[in-house]
Amino acid sequence: MRILAAMSGGVDSAVAAARAVEAGHDVVGVHLALSRAGGTLRTGSRGCCTIEDALDARRVSDLLGIPFYVWDFSERFRDDVIDDFISEYKAGRTPNPCLRCNEKIKFAALLERAIELGFDAVCTGHYATLVDGENGLELHRASDSAKDQSYVLGVLNAQQLAHTYFPLGSTPSKALVRAEAAERGITVAQKPDSHDICFIPDGDTRGWLAEKVGAETGEVVDRTGAVIGTHEGAHAFTVGQRRGLHLGVPAPDGKPRFVLEVRPVTNTVVVGPKEALAIAEISGERFSWAGAAPSASEFACEVQIRAHSEPVPAQAFVTEAGVRVVPDVPLDGVAPGQSAVLYIGTRVLGQFTIDTTVSAVPVDA
Numbered sequence: 001m002r003i004l005a006a007m008s009g010g011v012d013s014a015v016a017a018a019r020a021v022e023a024g025h026d027v028v029g030v031h032l033a034l035s036r037a038g039g040t041l042r043t044g045s046r047g048c049c050t051i052e053d054a055l056d057a058r059r060v061s062d063l064l065g066i067p068f069y070v071w072d073f074s075e076r077f078r079d080d081v082i083d084d085f086i087s088e089y090k091a092g093r094t095p096n097p098c099l100r101c102n103e104k105i106k107f108a109a110l111l112e113r114a115i116e117l118g119f120d121a122v123c124t125g126h127y128a129t130l131v132d133g134e135n136g137l138e139l140h141r142a143s144d145s146a147k148d149q150s151y152v153l154g155v156l157n158a159q160q161l162a163h164t165y166f167p168l169g170s171t172p173s174k175a176l177v178r179a180e181a182a183e184r185g186i187t188v189a190q191k192p193d194s195h196d197i198c199f200i201p202d203g204d205t206r207g208w209l210a211e212k213v214g215a216e217t218g219e220v221v222d223r224t225g226a227v228i229g230t231h232e233g234a235h236a237f238t239v240g241q242r243r244g245l246h247l248g249v250p251a252p253d254g255k256p257r258f259v260l261e262v263r264p265v266t267n268t269v270v271v272g273p274k275e276a277l278a279i280a281e282i283s284g285e286r287f288s289w290a291g292a293a294p295s296a297s298e299f300a301c302e303v304q305i306r307a308h309s310e311p312v313p314a315q316a317f318v319t320e321a322g323v324r325v326v327p328d329v330p331l332d333g334v335a336p337g338q339s340a341v342l343y344i345g346t347r348v349l350g351q352f353t354i355d356t357t358v359s360a361v362p363v364d365a
């Protein structure tokens with residue numbers, strides 16, 4: 001097969017590309033320049049595409065004896081990932097930019113260009129597996145549960161999965177990937193894992209958002225609407241947050257208060273007791289299936305609402321208008337904008353973006 005290996009300059013994509021070469025594929029390496037912001041390009045930035053990262057990817061390609069290119073996708077990345085992140089926060093929602101990047105950049109813009117150029121698949125260092133199932137290709141969790149990235153890949157559809165290659169998904173642990181890299185003479189064998197949001201170089205998401213969204217003082221209210229304080233910018237708050245709520249007046253029950261909701265239109269932050277974070281139902285209109293669509297409109301599954309949260313057994317209800325999920329036990333601190341990924345066992349069924357949540361605790365409880 002002709003494979004385009006997406007190389008970040010990190011150890012995972014280096015080993016993934018090496019395995020693709022070893023499997024006898026015709027491999028070309030490509031590093032994506034995703035950001036033009038000065039801070040993210042500098043040495044020591046926590047981002048995913050500094051000048052050093054591009055150089056590391058080139059060195060690995062040289063070692064493997066494969067052609068290597070740098071493609072500038074920064075405009076698409078700005079429009080589809082960074083601007084989406086900002087507008088979602090402005091709308092009081094909590095987006096996942098890694099998921100959006102997989103949906104719009106790595107397995108859309110990059111994959112489309114790869115196919116146009118005659119490649120059969122894009123290879124990445126993601127930890128997830130592809131299984132040939134009865135009804136076509138299926139996306140499954142990785143063998144290493146600590147590294148499993150199936151959640152952020154839940155946005156891929158059947159067509160995208162058909163042109164995707166994840167050589168690391170069945171490796172039992174990341175330590176083995178690093179050991180293999182060292183054995184192969186790959187210089188980035190011990191390079192630290194990337195973390196946080198790649199386009200926010202110092203990891204200070206709140207400071208970054210304050211600059212982009214603009215901070216405006218607003219009211220903090222309880223669930224009855226009574227004003228109990230002020231805040232200095234609603235973007236700084238997400239559902240479930242406790243810190244940074246300088247309320248001054250203690251709650252009548254003396255218990256700490258948590259953010260329950262962010263209302264961007266009125267620039268209001270709604271707070272309440274921890275119990276009120278329990279969510280009995282979630283639903284959303286934007287959904288997709290990772291492979292064949294479920295055969296029934298109502299089925300038992302597990303729902304996961306963050307990249308590394310525990311999946312919770314649930315019942316799902318699907319209509320043309322969207323997906324509604326009722327978990328067996330309430331979910332904790334769900335924010336609109338998050339993605340709910342549905343699993344059956346290790347298999348990813350699909351996902352939806354959460355628009356609405358229903359509290360398990362009535363307002364006057």
Ligand SMILES: Nc1ncnc2c1ncn2[C@@H]1O[C@H](COP(=O)(O)OP(=O)(O)OP(=O)(O)O)[C@@H](O)[C@H]1O
Nearest residue numbers: 006007008010011012013031032049124125126194
């Ligand atoms: N700037 C980039 N250019 C090309 N491919 C990239 C880039 N960033 C990420 N990728 C691809 O997406 C995969 C998953 O990205 P993620 O940010 O989760 O990296 P990671 O798990 O730290 O992997 P790595 O060790 O390869 O950096 C990478 O393994 C790589 O194949």
